[in-house]
Amino acid sequence: MIEAKIAGQQVISVPEEEAPVVDIMTALKESIERTKVQKKPMEKAKGAKKEVAEIEPAKQRKQKVA
Amino acid sequence: MAEILKFPPPASKLGYTRVRKRARPADDPDQLHLFSSPSAQILNFAPDLGRFEQALLLDERGDPQAAEAYARAIEDRDCVADAYCNLGIIESQRGRTAKAFDCFTTCLKHHPRHSEAHYNLGNLYFEVNDFRLAQVHYEMAAEVEPSFANVYFNLALVQAINHDLAAAISALTRYQHLVSQEEARKTDELLHNLQRSLAAMSSRLGST
Numbered sequence A: 001m002i003e004a005k006i007a008g009q010q011v012i013s014v015p016e017e018e019a020p021v022v023d024i025m026t027a028l029k030e031s032i033e034r035t036k037v038q039k040k041p042m043e044k045a046k047g048a049k050k051e052v053a054e055i056e057p058a059k060q061r062k063q064k065v066a
Numbered sequence B: 001m002a003e004i005l006k007f008p009p010p011a012s013k014l015g016y017t018r019v020r021k022r023a024r025p026a027d028d029p030d031q032l033h034l035f036s037s038p039s040a041q042i043l044n045f046a047p048d049l050g051r052f053e054q055a056l057l058l059d060e061r062g063d064p065q066a067a068e069a070y071a072r073a074i075e076d077r078d079c080v081a082d083a084y085c086n087l088g089i090i091e092s093q094r095g096r097t098a099k100a101f102d103c104f105t106t107c108l109k110h111h112p113r114h115s116e117a118h119y120n121l122g123n124l125y126f127e128v129n130d131f132r133l134a135q136v137h138y139e140m141a142a143e144v145e146p147s148f149a150n151v152y153f154n155l156a157l158v159q160a161i162n163h164d165l166a167a168a169i170s171a172l173t174r175y176q177h178l179v180s181q182e183e184a185r186k187t188d189e190l191l192h193n194l195q196r197s198l199a200a201m202s203s204r205l206g207s208t
Helices: A002-006 A024-036 A052-065 B051-060 B066-075 B080-093 B097-110 B115-127 B131-144 B149-161 B165-178 B181-185 B188-207
Strands: none
Touching (some): A024 B149, A024 B188, B051 B066, B051 B080, B080 B115, B115 B131, B115 B149, B165 B181, B165 B188
């Protein structure tokens, strides 16, 4: 740029555009809102779970054997 | 003396009539009939199938009789906790939130460490905007079943809503470790924004 000025050439300076200042918390809020849509749905139980009432007598039986 | 015997009428007029396949109105040989097949219906279950398994089969086929089938499973004491859990999902889908809450809590009475019931209860509290209780139940579900990936996604979401950013980052990172890279990438934006927000808050606290 200096050399161009010495050579008598016209130097046009372009003002730098200011980067948009995005509020971090607003960005987070927007991100949360977008993720809310992707919330994972409910899950079915597949029948492998044993109830407490079913487990307890089995435990007691084991203890008696021991 | 001659006797006149009467012969029965021709056999084709007696007995069953064979059903003929009806021709389709537009029986174009080049036309693919993609949607013409009738939906199947379960007429009989396998004899060794329990009440709960029958209900689950109906449920997975989207059969409206699934709710009644779960109720029968509960009556017969077959996988009571699981039946209540799945009945809760159906009630929730039908918009009966109070009944859904009842089902999940009854499920937890029968099986206090039922991970799906805690998770589904978390989802139900999420739907009624009670994010604190949603977080409690997601945390319980994660404690009971640490490899339950979807729990960490929803947990991170409520923690972010509840401004617990560090915990949300931790849960989301755990989720990313449990799912495929493609699934993990979908949460990169939220994770990045959580980390930026936490860093900004920490620096603000440090400068004061």
